[in-house]
Amino acid sequence: ASCELAAKLGPYETYPGSPVSKGILQYDMWNVKPTDLWDWDKLKASIAQHGVRNSLLIAPMPTASTAQILGNNESFEPYTSNIYTRRVLSGEFQVVNHHLLRDLVNLGLWDEDMKNLLIQENGSIQKIPGIPDELKALYKTVWEISQRTILKMAADRGAFIDQSQSMNVHIAEPNYAKLSSMHFYGWKAGLKTGMYYLRTKPAANAIQFTVDKSKLKKSTIVDNTNGVSNGTVIEEETEEEKKKVYNMSAMTCSLQNKDDCLMCGS
Structure with missing residues (x-):
């Protein structure tokens, strides 16, 4: 399309001397050979004759609003959570990753208990018993994926992105060593962009008012991953009370430690 515009309107002002004017496209500078899906040689011949109208064409960016409307996640990022709260003028409501929801429904696993467990685990399914391992591998959140893998995928895309990509890095507890290693x-x-935003986790999780505690306080038989139940019983009520006390104390505002306050640090 940019070449077609150049045929009508001429190339952009500083086109002469650019890599494209010499027949060098983005993937050529990365020493990557594209597939035969498109006729790149024909495109290069047209560019040699007419040039291109745009100096840059592709810059993937976070598109939160559009993604929410379509029920997808932002841009190329993995899901931050498989459940989140969406706020609109009429109020708030819970939204579940619709791909995960479809798979759980097809397996007969989706019910009120599963919803409460998903909220309790902050949108992660890794510790929820009964969910198959293949689903757990498929629906890992960005916090459960190695950031080296995220960087590798960004590098794979880089050969076909001529501007840059708004790649966010998610590190729960960042430090100098982790950031230095990641940047290098x-x-x-x-x-081109080593990090657009650094996303971290808060010092304390928000209190989950929407979780039905009566469901979670029931004694739960732990599933054995080998398929044999060992009959282990976990009493969750005591731990829930401990979490509540911890979360309430962590929410107390401290002017000496603003970043740990859920209000000042947001």
Whole structure:
């Protein structure tokens, strides 16, 4: 399309001398050979004749509003959580990853108890008994995926992104060593943007007012991963009370430690 516009309107002002004017496209600079899905040689011949109208074309970015409307996650990012709260003028409501919801319904696993467990686990299914391992591997949240893997996927896309990509990094507890290692790895991989935003986890989880505690306080038989029940019983009420006390104390505002306050640090 940019070449077609150039045929009508001429190339952009500083086109002469650019890599594209010399027949070098983005993937050529990465030494990557594309598939035969498109006729790249024909495109290069047209560019040699007419040029291109745009100096840059692709810059994947976070698109939260559009993603929510379509029921998808932001841009190319893995899901931050498989359940979240959406706020609109009429109020708030819970939204579940509709791909996960479909699979759980098909397996006959979706019910009120499963919803409460999903909320309790902050949108993660890794510790929920009864969910098959293949689903747990498929629906890992970004916090459960190695950030090195995220960087590798960004580098794979880089050969076909001529501007840059708004790649966020998610590290629950960042430190100097982790950030330095991440930046150097991304730089060696050829990324133009090593990090758009650094996402961290709060010091304390928000109190889950929407969880039905009467469901969760029931004694639960732990599933054995080998398929044999060992009959172990876990009493969850005591732990829930401990979590409540901890979360309430963590929410207390401290001017000396603003980042740990759920209000000041947000």
